[in-house]
Amino acid sequence: MSAFDKYLHAVIVRAMGEAQEDGSATIDAHHLLLSLAADQGTTAQQVLVSVGLDRAAVRDALDREFEHSLSMVGVSPAAYDLPRPSRASEQPKLGASARLALDRSFASARKKDLGSAHLLLGILQAPVGTVPRALALAGVDQAELADRVRQTLNSQDH
Numbered sequence: 001m002s003a004f005d006k007y008l009h010a011v012i013v014r015a016m017g018e019a020q021e022d023g024s025a026t027i028d029a030h031h032l033l034l035s036l037a038a039d040q041g042t043t044a045q046q047v048l049v050s051v052g053l054d055r056a057a058v059r060d061a062l063d064r065e066f067e068h069s070l071s072m073v074g075v076s077p078a079a080y081d082l083p084r085p086s087r088a089s090e091q092p093k094l095g096a097s098a099r100l101a102l103d104r105s106f107a108s109a110r111k112k113d114l115g116s117a118h119l120l121l122g123i124l125q126a127p128v129g130t131v132p133r134a135l136a137l138a139g140v141d142q143a144e145l146a147d148r149v150r151q152t153l154n155s156q157d158h
Contacts, residue, residue: 004114011035011119012094019092026095029123030062030130032102036120043156044116047149051140061138065130068137097129109153117156121149 001009012027014035019027036044037055048054053061067077094102105114105122123131124146135142 002111004111007116008119011039011116014038015098016092024092024095025090027092027098028095028130029097029101029126030134031092032098032119033123033131034058034062036116036123039116042116043152044120044149047117047120047145047152050148051145053138053140057138058134061134061140062130064137065134068133097126097131101126117149117153121146121153124149 011032012035015027015031018031018034019025022031024031034055036042037048037053037058039045048058070077101119101122103122104125105118108114108118108121124142126132132142135145
């Protein structure tokens with residue numbers, strides 16, 4: 001198993017824990033984002049922190065996205081005493097958004113060159129979904145953040 005394979009496994013295991021905490025049956029792109037944001041010292045984590053997105057800020061943005069989505073259908077979490085999700089009892093499987101993010105990541109470089117920033121870029125390249133909505137609500141320009149990741153990757157190549 002390559003160093004990247006071991007790293008990817010660790011990212012997915014952390015994302016699985018995030019999905020279980022959410023009560024989700026699937027590991028989605030936003031769980032991968034939470035995992036990357038929590039991975040101290042990596043390029044992805046440093047880029048996220050540079051725009052004010054540590055793990056707690058990512059979680060807050062995702063919570064705001066959830067509340068916003070509910071409000072779009074007329075449900076106000078403040079008006080109801082909604083229970084926290086139950087921790088998933090089954091092991092979550094990779095969901096469609098996570099698979100697509102990983103596919104985009106793998107397409108961005110040769111396997112031997114892949115790292116945390118490539119994973120982040122794969123997540124940020126999603127045109128729609130939970131992550132783009134959460135970033136927008138947090139005031140983060142997704143395209144600018146993706147450009148920052150690309151610039152970081154280009155500077156590492158030189």
